[in-house]
Amino acid sequence: MRQQQRDLWGDITDMTQDMADLIVHLARLAQNTARTDLTAAQWTALRFFARANRFSRTPSAFSEFHATTRGTASQTVKSLVTLGLLQRQNNAADARSTLIEVTPAGHEMLCRDPLGDLRRVLSELPEDVQRTLSVTLQRATMNLATLRQVPTFGTCADCSHCKEGTDTAYCHCTESMLTRPEMASFCIDFQPAGRVD
Amino acid sequence: MRQQQRDLWGDITDMTQDMADLIVHLARLAQNTARTDLTAAQWTALRFFARANRFSRTPSAFSEFHATTRGTASQTVKSLVTLGLLQRQNNAADARSTLIEVTPAGHEMLCRDPLGDLRRVLSELPEDVQRTLSVTLQRATMNLATLRQVPTFGTCADCSHCKEGTDTAYCHCTESMLTRPEMASFCIDFQPAGRVD
DNA sequence: ACGATATAGTTTCGAGTCGATACCAACTGT
């Protein structure tokens, strides 16, 4: 809490501490699921599977992304399959693995994502503030993920495993070619390109 | 860092969308409660009651802050009282109301707040970036709270209800004098001073 | 080639969260 109120009234609150609280609070407000058809975890799962590339659309990858256990992730996926928003497909390359796809109903549901309000609020910020915010959040997320020893997620376009071509790119990690749309998808094997900090 | 390699693959990612997702993800990582004695809701409640001023340390105020129902807030408070981290006190001014205090054990527990990691990460950012981030987050939180029609919380030092003295301040809202430490506390009746945007 | 080990996924359990609803006690306005 407060604990260090400098000089007179000046600089009363510990700015850093406030920020951590603020981030949590902001996320909480943004994820408010009252009068929504899904829970926060379900929304997060739906969003994840809509954004993840074909190597990362599995319950395991989601559990890592969501910083939870495979068991918990499995339940969330199950509930969304039951609701008809996700569907399972066999993975030809690995019989243990299940490939998850968002159904048309799932994509339609995403239009009602409660995160839309936060996106709107953020989009109203000045362009340069948005840019700074984006960079700062990514840096903080990566540093925190490192500290907590959980994998960092990112798009293939930014991944050091990728060698770009003109219309496709080669991913050294999965040893396969990626189409242009795929480059914009989340990948569990993400490794930031360039200097880390 | 990276994230903006336009031209070639050209503006692949929707920056705004990334940011909303990032904020939620960052908060999720920061609140990770694995190998922690409390749940995320319990930590939030404990933090709230440690920061809130004497007018706001009630289950109702917490329920508004946490954007949930009084019933849910009541349960969380109850669990923390059972754990000996909070304690109830009678409110002389209103017999219906319960004043919540953080016990010494509760304050000790706060030292192990999982949010500490995020605070550390944020404190390592350059000073000017921190300042920008803080202002931006506050603005976004206020705008989102307005959109969602939930009250905004803030410290009395920033509240338009307050008239500052030298060592105390008068709060027009609660019609009482505030001591200096109290000025740094959260208040449910917070009304931002100065221009709104 | 084959056993040890690792990985993908599911299920079950108990404690907690959450919104909704119903309810009681105490305050407020007129």
Add this chain to the structure above:
DNA sequence: ACAGTTGGTATCGACTCGAAACTATATCGT
């Protein structure tokens, strides 16, 4: 004085979460 509001609690059902136990498939080491 009394209707309406507010503060708080209890209960219900669906969901979350971590942990643990379990099955099936891959992979590694020799």
